[in-house]
Amino acid sequence: MRRSRFSESQILSILKESEAGLEVSDLTRKYGISRATFYNWKSKYSGIGGSEIRRLRELERENGKLKKMYADLSLENNVLKDLIEKNFLKPAERKDFARQAHSKGLCVQSSCKAAGISRGSFYYTPSRNDDAEVKRQIELVIDSRPRRGFPKIFDSIRRKGYSWNHKKVYRVYKENEFQLNNRKKNLIRQIERKPMPEATRANEIWSIDFMSDSLSNGRPFRAFNVIDEFNREALDIEIDTSLPSLRIIRSLELIGSDRGFPRFIRSDNGPEFRSLQFRRFCCRNRIRHRRIEAGKPQQNSFIERFNRSYREDILDMYSFKNLSEARNLTLDWLIEYNYERGHESLGGKTPVEYVRSFLPFTPQNNSEGAKGKNCCLKEFV
Template sequence: MGKRLKPEEIIAKLREVEVRLARGETAAAAARAIGVTEQSYYRWRKEYGGLQVGQAKRMKDMEKENVRLRRAVSDLTLDNQILQEVGAGKVLSPSRKRIAVDHVVEGLGVSERRACRVIGQHRSTQRKPCSLRDDEEALTTAIINLASRFGRYGYRRITALLRRDGWHVNEKRVYRIWRREGLKVPMKQPKRSRLWLNDGSCLRLRPAHKGHVWSYDFVQDRTHEGKVFRMLCVIDEYTRECLAIRVERRLNSRDVLDVLGELFVTHGAPEHIRSDNGSEFIAIALREWLGNIGVKTLYITPASPWENGYCESFNSKLRDELLAREIFYGLREAKVLIEGWRHHYNTARPHSSLGYKPPAPEAVLPAAFIPPYYGGVAA
């Protein structure tokens, strides 16, 4: 097989043939003179006839560029097919990328190297076998049980509960299992009906120590028949402990005074007490009574609930974790469940601002029976 000629060499031979033809030689004789057949001569003349040497080079470069562009378009099309085969959205975890690469290699027949490059998986990670710890299954079961029990807790609070139960685990491992199992805190959850107990069974003063600043506020909800009931929530801003939640159909300034009187006897009077400008809190009788005891009142600016942030934050947790999830068939049932949740909040629930420790963990069991709270189920 002869040597493949360059376009410049072919054009030079065509010029030689033109000269021989001008001298009167036949096309066959001129083709034999340059060492090719007559058919090759006519094919060259059709492809390169009338071109200069520089034009031939440019045409050859354009052909190479076209080949490169076609290959690039083909690669992009294949990459797009690979991404479509993986599915919508991003594949983030190495385990899911490993499954995606195996699926693409089997489905499209591409190489593992190409699938890893497109999906973003390192080949060493793809080939390394996935090994689970000995306690992986038990830890996963514990996380799922806690997530089912406390539906409004995220993975950080679940980690705190696991450590309290004796697990030596960090947040990153819990988060990996949390994502792998598809767990999340839903934005909305329907209220649940019970099968028992249906008979009714800014610039502000910052707290510096326990008993320095208390705050209180009202929260409102409805029982199953549509009747409104109110809750008076009192908290210690420094410890985040909920001191009391009084639940009644109606609450006025006298009821507020009664609740504070009981708390002052049990916990002692605070130095300051913070509230909004509700009529129950600015009543003359209540203000005079607090002044006689020596408790200073702190009233927030009207229409500025963020100035009472500690109490507002507690109210949001109360509504998110209990009120928005429970159906109360009567006032008595509401009192029992809310008191159980308050006890759980103080003694067991991890608080993020306290290093995921409860506000008032109990050292010994109380003598009086207080119904515990199990993520929406009181026993």
């Protein structure tokens, strides 16, 4: 707002001239003001002295400062309300905010209103049970299997006989930051996929595959894995520096002598699985060999998922001095995998528990499979 050309002292002197008997028209002409301005001055400053004018000026200045201060505080209050009402603060942080406001002199009701909580929440003191035992059990599982996530950890704890529900265990799991930092995979374009044959009973489809690793001295070795797709049971893991076709056939024959041979064997297109000896083995035992398409390991997804578990729990976890150490650790892990570790795809049951809920499987009879004397020379896809 534009300031007046006349100060308060000048306005008082003009009003004194009017009181001395000078006409209003003469004053307006002399000082270049309108009659309305003169009468406004008279109604505002009539009967006020110079000291009172100075005091009035100081009051106006203080009033302006107070208005500015009120505007700033109102703006800060609105920002804090928006911050609280839009759930930027967690419930515990809201409670701390209310307690801090109360400690600075604000009453409980105003503090709770500003924080957006009830008075009951302000006075409530949680009575949480001791979580030390839950944390200790989680740490025990992580020490033995560091690459396991929460579902497997919770399943292991429940199998020990503890009755904590998943919400409590997961809260302790998150509070102590035990979660794994898994890198997210890039999303890929969805393509049309061909359905894979599914096993309907035990010992119907076996999946086989190779894995590679090395000893602490740098010497490489391979692992030949065999699982039953119906209940994800690990049938065998053969470990050696060299695993030709004849060694693979011998491992499969040992499994077949105990369980019977399956109707199908699923594998990739490795040279060991395309060899003449392996095809003869399949013909001799009337096994249909199903090889996946080149470059599509997802068609053999059961064994690929098993390979990941084996690599995380054993191959990546230990530095082997010799093959005997690798075989012993693998044998112990196989027992745990088949008898103690639950699978989400099996309803939380272990492979052995799952297969026991069905009728016992029967060995493969000779009524199905490849026929003819020259079947071993054919290549099954």
